[in-house]
Amino acid sequence: MARSDEQYNAISAVYERTKHIPSGLAEQATLLSALPDLHGKSVLDVASGTGFYARRFVELGAAQVVGVDSAEEMIAVARALEEDNPLGIVYHQHDAADLPVLGRFDVVTAIWLLGYAETEADLDRMVGNLRANLAPGGLLVVLVPNPDADWDLLANYDRYGYRVVRTGPAGTRQPVTVQVLGDPPFDFASFYWPPGVVDAAVARAGLTDVTRHPTVLPDTDHDVEFWRQLQQSPTFAVFSARRPVSP
Numbered sequence: 001m002a003r004s005d006e007q008y009n010a011i012s013a014v015y016e017r018t019k020h021i022p023s024g025l026a027e028q029a030t031l032l033s034a035l036p037d038l039h040g041k042s043v044l045d046v047a048s049g050t051g052f053y054a055r056r057f058v059e060l061g062a063a064q065v066v067g068v069d070s071a072e073e074m075i076a077v078a079r080a081l082e083e084d085n086p087l088g089i090v091y092h093q094h095d096a097a098d099l100p101v102l103g104r105f106d107v108v109t110a111i112w113l114l115g116y117a118e119t120e121a122d123l124d125r126m127v128g129n130l131r132a133n134l135a136p137g138g139l140l141v142v143l144v145p146n147p148d149a150d151w152d153l154l155a156n157y158d159r160y161g162y163r164v165v166r167t168g169p170a171g172t173r174q175p176v177t178v179q180v181l182g183d184p185p186f187d188f189a190s191f192y193w194p195p196g197v198v199d200a201a202v203a204r205a206g207l208t209d210v211t212r213h214p215t216v217l218p219d220t221d222h223d224v225e226f227w228r229q230l231q232q233s234p235t236f237a238v239f240s241a242r243r244p245v246s247p
Contacts, residue, residue, distance in 0.1 A: 014184065014186055015049060015050060015074070016049075016050055016052050017180065017182060018161075018162070018180055019052050021160060021161025021162065021180070021181075021182070022159065022160040022161055022218075022220070022222070022226075022230070023157065023160035023161050023162065023230065023234075023235055023236075024161065025218035025220065026160075026215065026216070026217060026218055026227070026230055026234065026236075027143065027235075027236050028056075028218065029216040029217060029218040029219075030143075030213060030214075030215050030216045030234075030236065030238050031053070031109075031111065031141065031143050031238055032056070032060075033213065033216045034141050034213040034238045034240050035060075035107065035109075035139075035141060036106075036107065036139060037061070038057055038060040038061045038062040038107065039060075039061035039062075039063075040061065040062075040063045041061075041062050041063060041064075041106040041107055042062070042063060042064040042065075042066075042103065042105045042106045042107070042135075043057045043062045043064065043065045043066070043105060043106065043107045043108070043109065044066050044068065044102060044103070044105040044107070044108045044109070044133050045057065045065065045066070045067045045068065045108075045109045045111070046068045046069075046096050046099065046108065046109065046110045046113060046130060046133075047068070047069055047070075047096060047110055047111055047112060047113035048067030048068055048069050048074075048078065048091065048111075049069055049071075049074045049078070049111075050074055050077040050078050050081065051067050051077075051078035051081055051082065051089060051091065053109065053111060054066075054067040054078070054089050054091075055081070055087060055089065057109075058087045058088070058089060062107075064088075064105075065087075065088070065089045065090075066089070066090050066091075066092065066102060066103070066105070067089055067090070067091045067092070068091070068092050068093075068094050068096070068099065068102070069091070069093065069094075070093065070094065070095040070096065072093060075091050075092075075093045078091050079091050096110070096113055096126050096129060096130075097117075097122060097125055097126055097129070098129075099126075099129035099130070099132075099133070101132050101133055102133055103133065104133070104134065104135035104136075104138070105133055105134060105135060105138060106135055106138050106139070107138060107139050107140075107141065108130050108131075108133050108134050108138065108139075108140050108141070109140075109141045109142070109143075110126075110130055110140075110141075110142045110143070111142070111143045112143060112144070112145075112190070112236075113126070113142070113144075114126060114127070114142055114144050114193070114198055114201075115144055115145050115173070115190055115191040115192060115193060116190075116191060118173075119172075120172070120197065120201065123193075123197070123198070123201045124201050124204060124205070127201045127202055127204075127205045127207075128205050130142075130205075131205045131206065131207060131243060134243040135243070136243055136244065136245045136246070137242065137243065137244075137245045138242070138243050139240055139241070139242050139243075140202070140207060140240065140241050140242070140243070141238065141239070141240045142198065142202070142238070142239050142240075143236050143237070143238050144193065144198050144236065144237055144239070145176075145190055145191065145192040145193070145235065145236065145237070146192070146233065146234050146235055146236055146237045147192065147193055147194055147195040147196070147197065147198065147237060148195055148233070148237075149164070149192055149233055149235070150232065150233035151164075151166055153229055153232060153233040154233060154235060156229075157229070157230075157235070158181060159226065159229070160229075160230055160235075161180065161181055161182065162178055162179055162180045162181055163178075163179045163181070164176050164177075164178055164179075164190075164235060165177050165179065167189070172193075172194070172197075173191045173192065173193055173194075174191065174192040174193075174194070175189065175190075175191055176189070176190050176191065176192060177189060177190075178190050198237075198239060199212065199239055202239060202241045203241075206243075206244070207241035207242060207243055207244075208241065208242055208243075208244055209240075209241055209242045210239060210240075210241040211239065211240050211241070212237060212238070212239050213238040213239070213240065215230070215231055215234045217230075217231070
């Protein structure tokens with residue numbers, strides 16, 4: 001499976017809290033800064049979870065938004081929110097490893113997805129499926145666990161709302177537990193690819209202009225010192241790449 005559906009089914013009702021803690025606000029600011037103007041654009045959000053970013057894309061002017069997730073309960077929450085406040089978002093349940101071509105989208109996003117590919121071959125397959133859904137000239141934007149993470153800093157991330165603790169030996173892919181603080185606290189497993197792996201997979205898929213975007217701090221009342229540790233070692237990294245116009 002592309003993601004651990006069992007753990008995400010269990011936390012579906014509280015998962016969006018991760019978007020509103022300080023690290024989540026920085027995540028949002030960085031991801032949204034990497035996107036083009038979405039007015040009139042079509043967007044496919046793979047690993048859309050409960051639809052948090054899908055709804056943001058509509059707010060930013062996207063003309064068509066489709067969300068995809070492998071976890072049944074995540075999709076159920078997203079569909080319930082769409083029913084309560086219809087925005088025209090359509091959700092499908094698919095594993096990203098077997099994602100069909102749902103259309104040719106101007107923008108394809110994959111947020112916190114690619115760490116769940118178990119091998120580099122699985123990663124290539126996943127990225128290839130994302131590319132297959134891009135229109136020629138379209139932009140892929142992925143957010144992944146930071147390949148340059150400082151583990152000592154991430155283990156003491158309380159001021160940003162959670163901790164990231166290694167749960168196994170370093171290797172091709174570093175397993176971790178993300179401990180989200182608050183009431184109620186919850187945790188989930190994640191995986192960090194080492195430097196160079198994700199961007200190389202994107203390039204192998206035939207995408208060009210592979211770019212890692214700088215961390216953007218959110219507009220909050222916190223001072224520069226508050227954000228120093230997150231700037232030094234963010235939990236995330238955002239990459240973008242473009243599908244060439246010609247094959």
